[in-house]
Amino acid sequence: MGTGESATGKVAEDPGEVTYEVLAQKVDMGTEAEAAKVVSEPDKVKGKVLAVAHLKYTHKSGPALTDGSDVHDGTTVFADGQRGTVLIGASEDAAGCEDPYDVDSWKQGESHVFCETYVIPANAKSVGVHWAEEDGEPYIWKFPNG
Secondary structure, eight states, rough: OOTOOOOEEEEOOOOSEEEEEEEEEEEEOOOHHHHHHHOOGGGTTTTTTEEEEEEEEEEEEOOSSOOOGEEEEEEEEETTTTTTTEEEGGGGGGGGGOOGGOOOBBBBTTTTEEHHHHHHETTTTTEEEEOOOSSOOEEEEEOOOO
C-alpha cells in the first residue's frame, strides 16, 4: 500500500465485530544508543535501532467499545522483509501515541493513534508496517529507512 492509503478490516471485539479503517502514518527511527537504554540486555541490540510505527485506527461501524480494543494486536513491523522483535510497553510513552488500554470508550467515527515499537537492524533499507485481521493476509505499508 502506498503512504497515505488506508485499509479496512474487521476485528472481533467485545461486544461485537467492529470495522476499522487503518492507516500507517509513519515510522520513527531511533538510534542504537536509544535502543540500548530501553532493553535489559544492551548487548543484544548492538547494530539495532528502535522503529516506532504510528497507526491511526478509525471506528467505522459496529458497536461502541466500552473496555478497550484489540485492533492493534494485528500490527507487526518488518525490516527488509524480516520481522522485527517487538518491544512490549515501549511505545506508550512515544510522542503522539495513545495507550490502547486507556481507551475505554470508542464510538463510530472516532479515531485513535496506537504505536508499536520494534527492534530492527540499523542498516535496514526499508521498513514495512503490517496490519492484518485475525487469520487474514496483512496490509503492508513501506517506509524508507533514513
